[in-house]
Amino acid sequence: MSAAFVREQTLAPRPAPFAATGVKAWVGQRLFATPRDIAMTMIGFAAFVLLAMPLIRFLFLDAVWQGENRDACAHVLTGACWPFVAAKFNQFIYGFYPADQLWRPNIVFALGAILLVPLAVPSAPWKRLNAFLFLVVYPVASFVLLTGGNLDAEHFILGYFIRIEDHVDLVWHGMRAAFWLDYAFSSLVLSLAVALIGWLFGTPLSTSLKVMVGLFALLALVIAPADADFGLSWVETREWGGLLVTLVVAVTGIVAALPIGILLALGRRSEMPLVRWASVAFIEFWRGVPLITVLFFATYMLPLFLPGGANIERLVRALIGVALFSGAYMAEVVRGGLAAVPKGQYESAAALGLGYWQTMLLIVLPQALTNVIPGIVNNFIGLFKDTTLVQIVAILDLLGQIRSAFSDPNWASPTTLYTGFAFAGAIYFAFCFAMSRYSLFLERRAGASQLRMEANRT
Amino acid sequence: MTDVPVRRARARAGWIFRPRVRSAIIQILLVALIGLAGWYIFQTTRQNIAAQRLVTGFDFFWVESGFSISQTLIPFSENNTYARAFLVGLLNTLFVSALGVVLATVIGFLVGIGRLSQNWIISRLCGAYVEIIRNLPLLFQILFWYLAVLTALPVPRQSISIFDEIFVNNRGITVPKFVFGEGGGFVFGAAAIGILLAFVVSWLARRRTVATGKPLRVWPLNLALVVGLPLACFLYFGVSVSIDQPVLKGFNFVGGLRIIPEFLALLIALATYTAAFIAEIVRAGILAVPRGQTEAASALGLRRSKVLRLVVVPQALRVIVPPLTSQYLNLIKNSSLAVSIGYPDLVSVFAGTTLNNTGQAIEILGITMLVYLCISLVISFAMNIYNRRIALKER
Known part of the structure; x- marks a missing residue:
């Protein structure tokens, strides 16, 4: 039986589509697919050139590289004044830390890098020891080195x-x-x-x-x-500044936030209503107010709250505020990790006869914290950027130090301001970009291991 | 079978092992501890206040402020009270936040969709925007816009003029101001009513479409309501409109409406910064909608615009809205960075100038924190309701 609509011969093959692969196809599809695309490509390219070219000229081509004072840069209108950064470099990094004691912050920087790199590389051995060194020993050592103990x-x-x-x-x-x-x-x-x-x-x-x-x-x-x-001279925190203060505030904030955040997160998931409410109130309060008001609180109110509070140094007060603030944010990150631990883990722990703290410390928290490392890194990026706010309560961090250098008449030139911004921007960007890439890498890794686990299960 | 001897575990203190008793004791201890700490802080504060002879109470609210504010939405002068200064600051905060939220949402959606564009250069440019803006501190960006861009503009005498109507200089942007004569209030009232009616019409139309399956074209009616109603009102009442032109007198412009650079810097920085985060949220939201949805919609014969509007966006919104809310909240809280460049927001006027003048740190900071807390709570409450409405209803 045959129907009229059924074809009896095979159709001749159609010609191959125009360049489906290769450079030509890529250009055709990704740049010039439709008239609208052509227009967008043109506009986009123009925007890129208009933004990038002056930037390259400013940073490299037209920049002044050598000089002793403003005279070197006074005549340049479109190039950076790098001698300004060179002359102020120590100030930008250490603030007014005594010049003959700079080896102390240098050791702190080096030690931090030495401890952090193996901690960040997933395959490096001795993670526990490393974490202990970084989270407990390093802060104490840094405190002694920086202040003099x-x-x-x-x-x-x-x-x-x-x-x-x-x-x-x-x-x-x-x-x-x-x-x-x-x-x-x-x-x-x-x-x-x-x-x-x-x-x-x-x-x-x-x-x-x-x-x-x-x-x-x-x-x-x-x-x-x-x-x-140890025979180290005492260096008051008001002499600290620049990148040193930025890093001290950010690292202290995140290290102090960890225990606060873990306790609050556990409290928020507690079965005892009063404990839960107290934790929720604490977390939501600090998360609901801007960091500036927290810093104002730490600067103006904290001295009234504590006996002899006026004697606490400004930086320390700010650190207390930052720790409370980031502790509340950390609590939410940790809570996410706790929620992701399967119920079976709690039940198995209970079946083994473990008590609350044993369950948490031995079973739940290790899993929860490993899962939220990307979240903690993201939190740290936020905190690192937020440290710039301390300049509003008269603590000179990197940005504050650079800003204050703008008013130096020795370096008053048309591009001093822009050079300062370029330098600050480069440092902030380098830190934050590296950290965000690292957190992304961890997330992908966790995702991959999740997939592997699921594949093994089936 | 032998009986397993059941050991009565620690029967001597049985009651204390009951979870309820334990949790009660722990909670009582916690409350006692918080109470004790609160009492200790209260006592120390009282002693410190007495020792430093600080004034307390809220009487300062009704004292003449003695300072002026560079941008006010309601009239304010040196003779007005601190209470009014507080209100001015609060309104300025809400004003810049509201504009910032709208701008950030628009830019964020554009960039977020742009990142998913087929066009390589557009997606790369949008990606670069997100990476650069997200990885620089907001305060850095505010200072950059303020110091490096806006205050670096030419002095008023050498203003950049746009059609001789708008003047851009280092004191801000001066634009012509429309001054409504008698009956101007009616026009604005009509506009508000028109917008409200347009919403009602859209809602009714959607209900009808859902009921009958027939699409209704309502936009001409809505346009008539939003534009036509105020226009008709304007013509009917014969409202006079004069334009207040900015004129260069001496070293500065007189007349017109001046938008101060502090406001502009803050608005631009807040909007672009938050937009970078919103762009990522939008991108994730759109990617979260399974491809099958788009394909199924086009298989049903929907046009591309309808696929986006009726199928993709409603599902993406479900993913987008919760993190979007927290970005809005962040923007409002970040608007307090105004204090760094002197835009008169709540923190700058109240927790800054007023605090310095009166020295009443506890009252002023307490109120400031409470205001932000209330704003946060109200917005998360409203967004939760919205969220529940658009949430997946599984039937």
């Missing part, structure tokens, strides 16, 4: 009630025996008290004692180097 701690808790220093006035390498006696006694008493409360709740006395004494011992290891006298 030698805090000269006088009393801990007991000292508020008894003047121990009247009886013991032994000082060893800057560490007062009175303080350390006080510390030992007070921490023992506190540990005992906590252990007793824990005992009421059914935790064996020895366990709580071990944990508490361990915590205090760790704290002592943090305090001791900060208290000891």
